[in-house]
Amino acid sequence: MIIKIISTSITILSTFALFSQTYITNTTVADVENQKMIPNQTVVINNDLITEVQPNKKIKIPENATIIEGSGKYLIPGMTDAHIHFFQNGGVYARPDVIDLRKYVPYETEIALTKSNMENKLRRYLQNGITTVIDVGANYHFLQQREDFRNKDFSPTIFITGPLLTTYEPKVYENLGDYEPFILTKTIEDGINGVKNLLPLKPDFIKIWYIAGADGLSKEESAHKNLPIVRAIIDEAHKNNLKVAVHASERITAQLAVENGAEFLVHSVDDEVLKPDFVKLLKKNNTTVCPTLIVEDGYVKSLGQNIKMTNYELETADPYQLGSLLDLKHLPDTLLINRYKMMIASKANLDKTRKKDSIRLVNLKILSDAGITIVTGTDAGNIGTLHASSYLAELEMMKKGGMSTWQILTASTLNGAKVLDKQDEFGSVTKGKKANLVLLDANPIDNIESVTKISRVINKGVVFNPNELLKDSPENLAQRQLNAYNFRNIDAFLEPYADDVEVYNFPDKLQFKGKEAMRKGYTPMFENNPNLHCELINRIVHGNTVMDQERIQIGNKILEGVAIYKIENGKIKKVYFVM
Numbered sequence: 001m002i003i004k005i006i007s008t009s010i011t012i013l014s015t016f017a018l019f020s021q022t023y024i025t026n027t028t029v030a031d032v033e034n035q036k037m038i039p040n041q042t043v044v045i046n047n048d049l050i051t052e053v054q055p056n057k058k059i060k061i062p063e064n065a066t067i068i069e070g071s072g073k074y075l076i077p078g079m080t081d082a083h084i085h086f087f088q089n090g091g092v093y094a095r096p097d098v099i100d101l102r103k104y105v106p107y108e109t110e111i112a113l114t115k116s117n118m119e120n121k122l123r124r125y126l127q128n129g130i131t132t133v134i135d136v137g138a139n140y141h142f143l144q145q146r147e148d149f150r151n152k153d154f155s156p157t158i159f160i161t162g163p164l165l166t167t168y169e170p171k172v173y174e175n176l177g178d179y180e181p182f183i184l185t186k187t188i189e190d191g192i193n194g195v196k197n198l199l200p201l202k203p204d205f206i207k208i209w210y211i212a213g214a215d216g217l218s219k220e221e222s223a224h225k226n227l228p229i230v231r232a233i234i235d236e237a238h239k240n241n242l243k244v245a246v247h248a249s250e251r252i253t254a255q256l257a258v259e260n261g262a263e264f265l266v267h268s269v270d271d272e273v274l275k276p277d278f279v280k281l282l283k284k285n286n287t288t289v290c291p292t293l294i295v296e297d298g299y300v301k302s303l304g305q306n307i308k309m310t311n312y313e314l315e316t317a318d319p320y321q322l323g324s325l326l327d328l329k330h331l332p333d334t335l336l337i338n339r340y341k342m343m344i345a346s347k348a349n350l351d352k353t354r355k356k357d358s359i360r361l362v363n364l365k366i367l368s369d370a371g372i373t374i375v376t377g378t379d380a381g382n383i384g385t386l387h388a389s390s391y392l393a394e395l396e397m398m399k400k401g402g403m404s405t406w407q408i409l410t411a412s413t414l415n416g417a418k419v420l421d422k423q424d425e426f427g428s429v430t431k432g433k434k435a436n437l438v439l440l441d442a443n444p445i446d447n448i449e450s451v452t453k454i455s456r457v458i459n460k461g462v463v464f465n466p467n468e469l470l471k472d473s474p475e476n477l478a479q480r481q482l483n484a485y486n487f488r489n490i491d492a493f494l495e496p497y498a499d500d501v502e503v504y505n506f507p508d509k510l511q512f513k514g515k516e517a518m519r520k521g522y523t524p525m526f527e528n529n530p531n532l533h534c535e536l537i538n539r540i541v542h543g544n545t546v547m548d549q550e551r552i553q554i555g556n557k558i559l560e561g562v563a564i565y566k567i568e569n570g571k572i573k574k575v576y577f578v579m
Contacts, residue, residue: 086138249267
C-alpha cells in the first residue's frame with residue numbers, strides 16, 4: 001500500500017514537472033564559452049533551470065508543453081550590468097557633491113525616489129535583457145530592500161555591496177543614516193569595523209572607494225599613506241569569504257589594490273597607458289576589470305549641456321530622469337550653470353577629457369588582448385548614465401576600443417557571472433545553469449546593437465514579453481514626447497502618438513490629423529530652432545488625460561500655455577493646445 005501511494009505521488013510530481021517545461025525550438029544558440037553560433041537547437045527549461053540543449057531532431061516535445069518558436073532568432077544568456085548604483089537615479093539631481101542643486105530638488109527627495117522607484121529600475125533592466133545587476137556601492141537601506149525582490153520573477157538577480165569604505169567622504173553625504181553611501185575609514189580599526197558592521201546584512205562583496213589626492217598629497221603619496229587601511233579592509237573581507245571590489249582609476253591605486261588582494265577593479269586606469277608588468281599582475285591574480293567607459297562622458301555632456309540621445313535611449317530610459325538632464329536650460333541659477341558649462345567647454349578640460357578617453361580605450365585593448373577577464377558595467381545612476389538604457393552605449397564603446405563582438409557578448413554574460421564566481425550557475429546557455437536567457441530577433445555577432453532587438457526575456461525560467469514588463473502610463477507617454485521635443489528628434493517625438501492622432505487648438509480647431517501631418521508641421525520647427533526648449537511648469541494627471549502647463553522658447557519668443565493629452569490604447573490619441 002505504501003509503495004502504491006509513493007508511486008502515485010511520483011506520477012503526480014512527474015506530471016507537474018512535465019507541464020512546467022518550456023521548449024525554445026529551432027533557434028540558434030550563442031555559445032559564449034566557445035564563441036560560436038550553434039543553429040537548429042532546442043533548449044528545454046524546467047522550472048528555473050536549463051535541462052537540455054540539443055539539436056531539434058534529438059528532442060521529443062510532449063503534448064501540452066509551452067513552446068517558444070525560435071526560427072530565425074538567436075538565444076543568448078541573460079546579460080549582466082556589473083556596475084550600477086541603486087542609490088543614484090541617473091538624472092541631474094543625482095550627485096549633489098558634483099553639482100549642488102538641492103535648493104531645487106532636496107536630496108531627501110532624491111533619496112525617497114531611489115527607494116520608491118527600485119521596482120521600476122529592475123523591470124527596466126529586465127526589459128532590456130539584463131537578468132543580473134551588480135550594485136558596487138549601495139547603502140544599508142538597499143542591502144535590506146533587495147530582499148523584497150529576491151524571489152520576484154520580474155527582478156533581475158541582485159548582487160550588492162553595502163556603503164563604500166573610504167578615507168574620503170563628501171560632506172553632502174554625511175549623517176544620512178541608513179541612506180549614507182559611505183563608511184568613513186580614517187584608521188585601520190575603522191576599516192576592520194566597517195566590514196564587520198556590514199556582515200549582519202549579508203553583503204555579496206565589499207567595495208573600497210580608493211581616492212588618492214583628496215588629502216592634499218600627491219596621488220602616489222596619498223595612495224601609499226592610505227594603503228594600510230585599504231589592506232586591512234581587504235584582509236577582513238577575505239577572512240569572511242567576501243571578495244573585494246575597488247574604485248581605482250589611477251594606475252598606482254589599482255596596482256596597490258590588486259597587489260594586496262582586491263579581485264575586482266570597477267574602473268579603467270585612465271592616467272597612463274598600462275605597462276606589461278601591470279598586465280602580468282592582473283593575469284597572475286586573475287583580476288576582473290570593469291572598464292566603465294561612458295560614465296565620465298555622461299557628466300561632460302550633461303553639465304556642458306551638450307547632450308545627445310539616440311531613439312533607443314529616448315524610448316527606453318526612465319523618461320523623468322532623462323528629462324531632468326535638460327533642466328539646466330531653465331533653472332534660475334544661471335551663474336552656477338554657466339560656470340559649469342564654461343568649465344566643461346574649456347580647452348584645458350576638453351583636452352584632459354579626450355586624453356583620458358583615449359587612454360581608457362587603449363588600455364581596454366591591451367587588457368582584452370592579454371586575456372584579462374573584462375566585464376560589462378555602466379556605472380548607471382551617475383549623472384547622464386541612466387539605468388538600463390545606457391547599456392548599449394557601453395557595449396558600443398567597448399567595440400570602439402577594439403573588442404570583437406564575441407568578446408563583448410562574453411563580457412556581458414559569462415564574465416558577469418565570473419565576478420562573484422557564479423559561472424557554474426549562470427552566464428551561458430548550458431544544461432544545468434539558470435534559465436536566464438534572451439531571445440533576439442537578429443544576430444548580435446553581426447551587430448552588437450542587436451542585443452536590443454528582444455523577442456522574449458526568460459528570467460528564472462519565466463518567459464516575458466519585454467513590452468509587457470513595463471507599460472507606459474499616460475504620464476510616461478507625455479514625458480517621452482516632451483523629451484524628444486526638447487531633443488528635436490522627430491521620430492522619437494512621434495513614437496508615443498497614435499497613427500491617426502488629432503491635434504487641436506483649443507477648443508476645436510483641427511491643426512493636424514495623423515502622424516505624417518505632424519511630421520510635416522514639426523520637422524521645420526525642429527530643424528530651424530536649435531534653442532527650442534519646453535519647460536514643464538506643472539502637470540496634472542486625471543485617468544487617461546494629462547494636462548501640462550508649459551513655458552516654451554522658440555527662437556527669441558517665449559510662449560506659455562497648456563497642452564492636454566488624451567491617451568487611448570497606450571498612445572496619445574488627441575491633443576489640445578490652450579495658448
